[in-house]
Structure formats: C-alpha cells, structure tokens
Amino acid sequence: MGFLKKITLFGLIASLATALPQHTRPTATATLVPVTSSTSVTPSATPTTTGPSSSSGSGINIVNNLNQTVYLWSISNTGGDMQTLPASGGTYTEKWRINSDGGGISIKMATTTSLSSVLQFEYTKGDDTLWWDLSSINLAPDSLFISSGFQVTTDDSSCSSATCHAGDVGCKDAYQKPDDVDTRSCSSAAAFKLVLG
Numbered sequence: 545m546g547f548l549k550k551i552t553l554f555g556l557i558a559s560l561a562t563a564l565p566q567h568t569r570p571t572a573t574a575t576l577v578p579v580t581s582s583t584s585v586t587p588s589a590t591p592t593t594t595g596p597s598s599s600s601g602s603g604i605n606i607v608n609n610l611n612q613t614v615y616l617w618s619i620s621n622t623g624g625d626m627q628t629l630p631a632s633g634g635t636y637t638e639k640w641r642i643n644s645d646g647g648g649i650s651i652k653m654a655t656t657t658s659l660s661s662v663l664q665f666e667y668t669k670g671d672d673t674l675w676w677d678l679s680s681i682n683l684a685p686d687s688l689f690i691s692s693g694f695q696v697t698t699d700d701s702s703c704s705s706a707t708c709h710a711g712d713v714g715c716k717d718a719y720q721k722p723d724d725v726d727t728r729s730c731s732s733a734a735a736f737k738l739v740l741g
Contacts, residue, residue: 602699602735603639604665606651608632609741610692617652617659621645626657640669640732648675653740655688663689663718665696665738674732678706678718685713692741703730 608614608629616636618624620643629636641649648668654661661684667676678696683689693710706728708715730736 602733603637604651604667604736604738606636606638606653606665606738607740608634609739610655610688611741612655612688614740615654615657619650619652621647640667640674642669650679653689660684661687663687663694663740669732672732674730674734675727676730676736677727678708680708680715680718680720681722689740690715694738694740696736696738698730698734698736700731700734703734704728 606616606629608631611631613631614629614634616627616629618627618638618641620641627636628634638651643649648666651665652659652662653664659682662682664679664682665676666679667674676696678694680690690708690713691711693712694708696706698705706717708718714720
C-alpha cells in the first residue's frame with residue numbers, strides 16, 4: 545500500500561512539473577564558439593535535430609548602446625552560437641522561437657566571452673501568448689549593464705515594459721532571486737526592443 549502511495553505521489557509531482565512549461569525558468573548550458581563579426585544577426589531558421597524550431601510572428605531587437613562590445617548567446621535546450629554586437633549601435637534580431645523540449649529560450653548577454661556574468665532575456669512562446677522576463681540572477685553587481693541601465697519596450701500598448709535604471713543593482717523589473725515573481729505576459733504578435741545602455 546505504501547508503495548502505491550509513493551507511485552501516486554511521484555506521478556502527481558511529475559504531472560505538475562510538466563503541466564506548466566510556460567512558467568518554468570529556462571535552464572540550458574552553452575558551448576562557446578569563436579567570435580563572429582556581424583553587426584546584425586538573425587538565428588538560422590533551420591532547426592537542428594536537437595535544437596529549437598523557428599516560428600512566425602514578431603520577436604526581439606536588441607540594441608547595444610554601450611561603449612563596449614556585447615557578446616550574446618540564444619540558448620534553448622542546446623547551446624547557441626556566440627554573436628557579437630559592436631559598441632555604440634550593434635544590433636541583434638530574433639524571431640520568437642519554440643524550444644523543442646517544451647522549456648523556454650534564454651538570450652544571454654555579456655561584456656566578455658565568458659558566461660560568468662550575464663544579463664538574460666528569457667521567454668516562452670505559446671500559441672498566442674509570450675511569457676517573458678529579464679534576469680539579473682547571474683549578473684555581477686559591478687556589471688556595465690547595471691552601471692549603464694537597460695530597458696525593454698514593445699509596440700503593443702497593452703504589454704508591460706521593464707526598466708532598470710543606471711546603477712540600480714536590485715532592479716525590481718528583473719529577477720534578482722530564483723523565487724522572484726517578475727514574469728510578464730504579452731501577445732506573441734508583439735515586437736520587443738531591448739536597449740542596453
């Protein structure tokens with residue numbers, strides 16, 4: 545009898561864990577690859593056998609207004625190629641993608657080629673809804689992103705924006721701890737813009 549209770553409890557936990565993939569925080573690892581020199585990059589629309597598939601609709605445009613190069617990885621259940629956004633105006637554009645394992649996408653940004661201190665734009669696309677957040681959990685307090693500030697806006701007035709002003713180490717619009725509640729939702733047809741600096 546106790547064995548059946550354990551199986552039932554395990555089944556309940558497993559079903560809860562898989563029932564809410566849109567609200568789970570994406571977890572993935574990245575593999576570093578050589579730096580590219582593009583100023584505007586769009587990920588390939590051709591999925592790999594283990595990678596995410598592309599989807600139609602709007603997406604995100606990231607603008608680097610910092611006076612330093614920004615390195616970026618778009619990660620699903622597999623690592624993404626490192627992209628380079630040159631200082632003072634380099635851009636990166638990504639159409640909303642769907643992670644093949646049901647999780648989310650994490651766009652990790654750093655001012656070095658290391659993933660030791662990253663700002664993350666994380667999202668999960670449903671049929672008509674996009675759940676998204678900014679995460680500073682893995683961002684060093686002395687990061688150039690924090691000292692310069694960053695902001696997310698959309699072309700849909702019904703969607704919320706997020707602003708972390710220059711020097712705001714504990715910005716309330718970004719995840720600071722894993723149990724923060726800063727996930728937002730918006731129409732998946734919306735176009736987003738993330739400005740760094």
